Amino acid sequence: MPHTQQEEVSPSDSMNQQQPSSTVVVDKPDQPAINSKTLDFWLIIFALCLIAFASSLDGSIIAIALPHISQELAAGDEYVWIANSFVLAQTVVQPPCAQLCNIFGRRHPMILAVVVFALGSAIAGAAKSTIVLISGRTVQGLGSGGILLMVELIICDIVPLRERPKYLGIVMSVSAIGAIVGPIVGGALAEANWRWMFYLNLPIAGIVLSVMVVFLRLRHDPVTWSVALSRIDWVGNFIFIASICAVLLGLIFGGTVYAWSSWKVILPITLGVIGWALFHLYEGSSLCKEPCVPSRLFHNRTSMGGFYIVFISSMLLQWVCFFWPVYFQAVRGASPMKAGVDFLPFMCFLIPGASVAGIALSKIGRYRRLHVAGFLMSTIGPGLNALLKERSHKAMWAGFQMIDAIGRALLLPTVLPAILASLSEADVASATGMYSFLRSFGYVWGISVPGIIFNNRINEISFSIADPVVRMGLQNGKAYQFASGAQVQSLQPSSRAQVIDVYLGALKVVWIAAAAVGASGLFAVAVEKHVPLRLELETQYGLEEEGAKKEPALPVSDEPEKEAV
Structure with a gap:
């Protein structure tokens, strides 16, 4: 299989060519090999x-149906946990799950x-009380967090790094479709029978399990239960989960419940931040024999x-x-x-854009x-949104959405390969676990941070409402x-004009x-370095029938990467 070649120009050769005496690393990227894929x-x-x-x-899916479910189960103030228990469980489980993947395959x-x-889905569907529904949603979240991590990790195990963006883009596009149609499906099923959600x-x-049991045969060195249990970072995982739960509880309660x-x-936010600092100190100490989040992941400027x-791209997407x-x-x-219909330009460009970005990265x-390019458009797009007025033309706000969506799409499938490029294949699980966690964590901040900005600005300028x-x-x-359209439109014309001006003023600050x-x-x-994406699949977890090479872990170095020119 072709490799990316690097040539060193020695000092003597440079002198012969009357060039300065220095060593230059020249990168000659080969095209990724086209391998036929099996059934x-x-x-x-x-x-x-x-x-x-x-x-x-x-x-x-729960967003639209939540009022109906809350009324049927008499949820009262507990309704917030029907949605938030899922998010909380989904977020905290990912780094610990990554360590289990290194131990158990x-x-x-x-x-x-x-x-x-x-x-969890069965428990939630059969729930006759709020507490059972919340319990089911929590179990669902634990499974969903593991799924989000494992989907990306398995892709990393069955295709080389250079090809991963293409397949990550495909999976992320399909995943985005699920997020888009969720409220629509939820609204339709809420009117029929919400339990079918x-x-x-x-x-x-059932379909997925059938495929996984029969066809997902990955290489793995089995270990005894005693050895496996001794390798789990019990203390680190406990500190991590407790700290993140505390921070998330503060973010979920802030501005809504309290x-x-x-x-x-x-x-809780303060205790969580302190716990997070203690977690990293423990993970880097000699007390932790096999950390769930190795400190070496953060010793590299490209991975950092x-x-x-x-984190910020996920936050901005939710924003x-x-x-x-x-x-x-x-x-x-x-x-x-x-x-929802007016927001379609964003989604229509985001989904195919992610696939195109993944294919482009695999190519170049x-x-x-x-x-x-992604961050330029992610900066220009919201900046242009600040220009919107009540009567702005459809082409204006649709065009602004397209710019923003393309910026997000360029980032979705291309960040994980950049992180993995500068790390050893032995760190794929840990790095992917931290990537998945920060993505979910960013989604939570993407609600809280703009919410704080929006509400503070509303409080500052609402005095203009008579x-x-x-x-x-x-x-x-x-x-x-x-913000319901019907509620605003029901106001007296003078009050409605004042309210709309207040919303425009608050939204302008949110977009800026x-x-x-x-x-x-x-x-x-600017901190990132270009590191060539590996063309060979170097893993101990590849598909058995594909004959993935089982090689020792690649060396991990804290030295800056050599940038190809």
Whole structure:
């Protein structure tokens, strides 16, 4: 199989050519080899796409149906946990799951994750009380978190690094479709029988399990249970899960259940940050024999840049998805369904764009170019959104969405290969686990941060609303719920004009802040180095029938990577 070649120009050769005496690394990237894929391979890719679709669908399907479910089960204030328990469990499980994959291999954890996801779906579908439904959603989240990690990890195990962006783009596009259609499916099933929102996962899980059991045969060195249990980082995992749960609880409660200034929000976030610092100290100490998050992952400028990029790109994706509907409903008076239709330009460019970006990276092998372009458009797009007015032309807001969507699409499938390029194949599981965790963590921050900015700006400028009842209906975190098009349009003309101006003023600040966060991504790209994407599959976990080479782990170095020129 062809390799990426590097030629060193020695000092003596340079002198003979009357060039300065220095060593230059010249990169000659070969085209990725075109290998014929077996039927087993394509069945596995199909199963990964199917379960990624189901997992993403389940994350968004509850939104529209939640009021109906809450009323039927008399959920009261506990309704917030029907959605948030899923997010919490999905986020915290990923790095610990990555360590289990290193110990037990990939096949059994993947099958277990699908089984847990199906079990949670069955519990949630059969729930007769709120506490049972929340329990089912928590179990679902644990399975979904494992699935999100394992889908990407298995792709890393069955294709070389240079080819991974192409397949990551395909799977992520299918996953994005699940997130898009989730609210639509949820709304339709809520009117019929909301329990089928969860039962729908059971036949999908059955198909995926059938494929995985028969065709997912990956190489793995088995170990005894005593050895496996001794390798688990029990202390590190406990500190990690407790710390992240504390931070997430603060972020979930803040601005919804309690004010951001409440000690019930500040205390868990503070304790979580302290715990996070203790976790990293422990992981890097001699007390931890086999850390679940090795400190060497963060000793490399390219991987560090990549981890920051996935966090802020995920945050920005959630950011725009939550605040475009506010513009359409509160400012333009659209119904929720019409707002969803108006948001289609973003989604229609995001989904195919991710596939195209993955194929492009597999072709050219240069991720930094795609990251620069992605963040430029992710900065320009929200910046242009700040220009929108009540009567802005459709071509204007649709065009702005397209720019922003292309920027997001260029980043979706290209960040993980950049992180893995500078690390050993032995660190694929740990690095992918941290990547998946930061992506989910970014989604949570993508709701909290713009929410804080939006509500603070509303409080600052809502004095312009003459009617005190209407003004109080927007203040102190109530503006997002008030944004329903029908509610705004029902106001008196004078009050409606004032409310729309307030929403435009708050949204302008939200979009400018998003542009600033997007611009910070360019600094992260500047930190990255170009590292050639490996053309050979060097793993101990490849498909047995593909004869993946079982080689020792690649050396991990803290030295800066050599940039190809």
